[in-house]
Amino acid sequence: MKLLENKIALITGAGRGIGRVIAEQFAQDGATVYVNDLQIGDMEEWAADCSARNKVKVVPICFDITDSSAMKSALMTIYKTEGRIDCVVNNAAIIANQKLGMVTKDLLEKMYSVNVFSLIDMLQIASRLMTRTGGGCFVNIASITGVVGSPGQVAYSSSKGAVIAITKSAAKELSPQQIRVNAVAPGIIKTERFEELYEANGDKIDNRISRIALGRLGTPQDVANAVSFLASDRASYISGHILGVDGCASI
Numbered sequence: 656m657k658l659l660e661n662k663i664a665l666i667t668g669a670g671r672g673i674g675r676v677i678a679e680q681f682a683q684d685g686a687t688v689y690v691n692d693l694q695i696g697d698m699e700e701w702a703a704d705c706s707a708r709n710k711v712k713v714v715p716i717c718f719d720i721t722d723s724s725a726m727k728s729a730l731m732t733i734y735k736t737e738g739r740i741d742c743v744v745n746n747a748a749i750i751a752n753q754k755l756g757m758v759t760k761d762l763l764e765k766m767y768s769v770n771v772f773s774l775i776d777m778l779q780i781a782s783r784l785m786t787r788t789g790g791g792c793f794v795n796i797a798s799i800t801g802v803v804g805s806p807g808q809v810a811y812s813s814s815k816g817a818v819i820a821i822t823k824s825a826a827k828e829l830s831p832q833q834i835r836v837n838a839v840a841p842g843i844i845k846t847e848r849f850e851e852l853y854e855a856n857g858d859k860i861d862n863r864i865s866r867i868a869l870g871r872l873g874t875p876q877d878v879a880n881a882v883s884f885l886a887s888d889r890a891s892y893i894s895g896h897i898l899g900v901d902g903c904a905s906i
């Protein structure tokens with residue numbers, strides 16, 4: 656039996672980057688995968704291909720996670736179609752690098768709306784559905800910056816610090832319903848977004864890479880492996896945990 660066989664999963668922000676690779680890993684591990692992003696982009700084509708390669712159902716489901724009623728209707732669609740939702744991976748997020756003196760209230764509101772408020776919304780709506788079917792799990796994507804901080808990332812790192820605190824509190828609160836809540840805190844991961852940031856701040860990033868003890872950047876696959884484990888029954892006694900996937904970094 657595959658690691659996630661018979662599981663029904665939703666992965667947000669799966670149009671590219673880490674979310675896309677998590678979705679691919681879940682399909683390889685036998686899950687039925689609903690892949691969310693803002694725009695359909697290449698998702699229909701990719702989902703059909705991923706589904707054929709892995710012989711599982713992969714379904715694009717586009718909505719903006721900051722739109723609570725769109726989120727609710729998407730979750731109800733999955734619930735009515737599949738009869739349950741076993742796992743939600745809260746991966747979608749936005750990042751902006753701004754020195755403390757430049758951080759505006761507008762930026763904070765936008766970042767907290769996507770990275771924090773939507774996460775709470777998802778936990779509220781999906782956990783009600785999971786409760787009806789005897790439980791489930793969430794894997795939230797935090798960041799090493801939410802643990803150790805990072806210059807120029809007050810807004811982003813504080814939003815990821817909130818993801819960590821929310822994960823721990825929700826895990827405690829939802830345990831009686833047999834709902835596990837964990838987070839993965841990636842270090843520097845080589846994604847499309849990394850390439851964009853590297854173009855703007857290459858020298859600063861080189862300095863950070865030199866402080867990764869395992870001597871290399873992380874890959875989206877490193878993150879996907881950890882998420883897949885936490886979503887599986889092999890992690891059935893793990894909740895409220897923040898799993899660093901950072902190459903033993905001290906950024």
Ligand SMILES: NC(=O)c1ccc[n+]([C@@H]2O[C@H](COP(=O)([O-])OP(=O)(O)OC[C@H]3O[C@@H](n4cnc5c(N)ncnc54)[C@H](O)[C@@H]3O)[C@@H](O)[C@H]2O)c1
Pocket residue numbers: 667668669670671672673674691692693694718719720721745746747748749750769796797798799840841842843844845846847848849
């Ligand atoms: N790349 C890294 O080095 C790194 C390190 C630590 C943590 N992370 C975290 O990993 C996750 C994925 O990062 P990534 O590098 O793949 O990011 P990315 O920007 O490449 O992908 C994020 C995806 O989320 C989608 N998204 C954004 N806002 C959305 C919304 N309102 N509704 C639905 N979808 C939305 C985007 O369209 C995009 O496809 C994020 O939570 C990020 O904070 C990334």
